[in-house]
Amino acid sequence: MILITTAGKVGAEAARLLARREVPVRVLVRDPVKAAALERDGVEVVRGDLAERADVDAAVKGVSAVVLVSPAVPAQEVAVVDSAVHAGVGHVVKITSKASADSPIPRRRHQAGIEDALTASGLGCTLLRNNAYMQNFLMLAPGIARTDGFGSSTGDGRVGMVDTRDVAAVAAEIAVAPAAHAGKTYWPTGPESLSYADAAAVLTRVLGRTITFHPLTFEEQKRAMVDVGVPEAVAAMNAQALSLFAEGDSDWVTDDVPAILGRRARSFERFATDHLAAFS
Ligand SMILES: NC(=O)c1ccc[n+]([C@@H]2O[C@H](COP(=O)([O-])OP(=O)(O)OC[C@H]3O[C@@H](n4cnc5c(N)ncnc54)[C@H](OP(=O)(O)O)[C@@H]3O)[C@@H](O)[C@H]2O)c1
The missing domain is CATH 3.90.25.10 (UDP-galactose 4-epimerase, domain 1)
Structure with a gap:
């Protein structure tokens, strides 16, 4: 089972792609009504809020890999990482940006902090610095x-x-077969x-x-x-x-997307x- 932490642009498309490949996939959403189409596509939709640790812990149960994508509130994403460690998750694909600790943009500094927490967690991980x-x-x-x-x-x-459809495809591909991508950072x-x-x-x-x-x-x-x-x-x-x-x-510009997906x-x-x- 692969968990996708939100059903926004990247998360919903990644969930759809995995369901189409008949890979068991679960997505955490605050409002399941908004995710009705995903459920029809065969995605397991669970109601929850990333701000609630109990919801996160329930969502990661029985999961082999997590696609960590959200508005990147550090406390929330770091809680997902911690929860994944406790649940014995094998791999996390982290959706991030041009993160750096000294960026003038707060969001990029937040992403850098989350990346650091993920790397330090000991989990297998791949960073997609889109x-x-x-x-x-x-x-x-x-x-x-x-x-x-x-x-x-x-x-x-x-x-x-x-x-974002290509970001989702890359994340889904790595979540299905993470071994070759563990410890790597890509720049899609x-x-x-x-x-x-x-x-x-x-x-x-x-x-x-x-x-x-x-x-x-x-x-x-x-x-x-x-x-x-x-x-x-x-x-x-x-x-x-x-x-x-x-x-x-x-x-x-990089060739990470074609290298991972085998298409342009x-x-x-x-x-x-x-x-x-x-x-x-
Ligand atoms: N925009 C860019 O150019 C760009 C470039 C590189 C990287 N990124 C990164 O991409 C990520 C955003 O991905 P995206 O574009 O796929 O997101 P998005 O389309 O903006 O969707 C965000 C999703 O997160 C959900 N959400 C927000 N707070 C939540 C919570 N507490 N619990 C559960 N769900 C919650 C929202 O659900 P609701 O419907 O309930 O609100 C929504 O479905 C960020 O990390 C950003 O840094 C963005």
């Missing part, structure tokens, strides 16, 4: 549909964005590094209408997120990350084509 998700563009999609444009403080910075990306102006050009081609990229300052970027309901602290953190993109912080990583064009309706 580049930025293509699916972040889905937050811009309603504005693109309305105005044929989008703004960002990424400047000319290029980003090796990865499709898509096949190319694109600036947001490049992304606008791809969207223009795929959507068949001109999509324009508007450069924003850090303050404008933060305000734009707050205006659509993102909490101030999260907006500041996201705007910080986008400003780092402008400095080339995420301009890297999805391109941004593929992502845009598959989400045409959201941008239209």
